[in-house]
Amino acid sequence: MFSKSCKYAIRAVLYLAIHSDAEHKLGVKDVAEALDVPGPFLAKLLQQLSRHHLISSTKGPNGGFYLSETNARANLRGVVESIDGPEVFSSCILGLPVCSSQNPCPLHSRAQLYRQGLLELVEDQTIKEVAERVERQELKI
Amino acid sequence: MFSKSCKYAIRAVLYLAIHSDAEHKLGVKDVAEALDVPGPFLAKLLQQLSRHHLISSTKGPNGGFYLSETNARANLRGVVESIDGPEVFSSCILGLPVCSSQNPCPLHSRAQLYRQGLLELVEDQTIKEVAERVERQELKI
């Protein structure tokens, strides 16, 4: 479903939500080791998220990546769209050039249900909320 | 979501459901041109589906690919599983090594809704039913 990159990105954002804030920034290495993900590759992803203002970062000593309060109040949709592109939520499930009710593919109407589930997955709770649930219920990330 | 291969495969199966039967077989080229898909690549996919008995084929003059009655009474799940692997319906949406309610990831419970939609998409109608709907409603494939 999501690309590997996107999965890494989501997990990294959640990790930052739990373990970082403006006063406690984390280096790529910290996150990569905690999530068991290739470091230099994760660095690229975090840079990309940072460029899109979905996470925050500063350079230099005591620098690193973190989630600002604002970052944490967003949901995960932006993260997914930033890495995998916005089309994941709107493109035809059979790969036809356009997806529309005007000219639908055979799976179009049922694809709505699937998309609904997908959107709820990433939209109906903030990153902060997910992170808090992870802590309360000791979930794996 | 589905790989490109899988999308091609689904479309090809539907095309066969509509345009072929045991008495009217189609060559790879026919299908590839109709769907505007790379021919030799589609050939590989059809061979794979044929090996898994999801479509039928015969060699030689008047040979080709087609859907038997039995093939057409199945749903699309087998096609998807044959090309993309069965894990698409059961693997963790965040890429964790196992997906289970015992040790769930933060998105696990909501992922169920998404999976439900995905399964309905491919399971709740037979290939024949989809094909008939395509003909009745002149849908694109």
Next chain:
DNA sequence: CTATAAAAAGATAAAAAACTCTTTTAATCT
């Protein structure tokens, strides 16, 4: 102001997915 720490950027490499070409096998027709 200099040394240092860490992200940003750029350039490369490896692996996987998508796509192509060639040879072999099997069915049909004459």
Next chain:
DNA sequence: AGATTAAAAGAGTTTTTTATCTTTTTATAG
């Protein structure tokens, strides 16, 4: 039986995704 047709199988190639390595920029600390 021999010629022909079309799938099956095998061996490449190209493109995209994933992963690594190196250099540059910027913020901080001393």
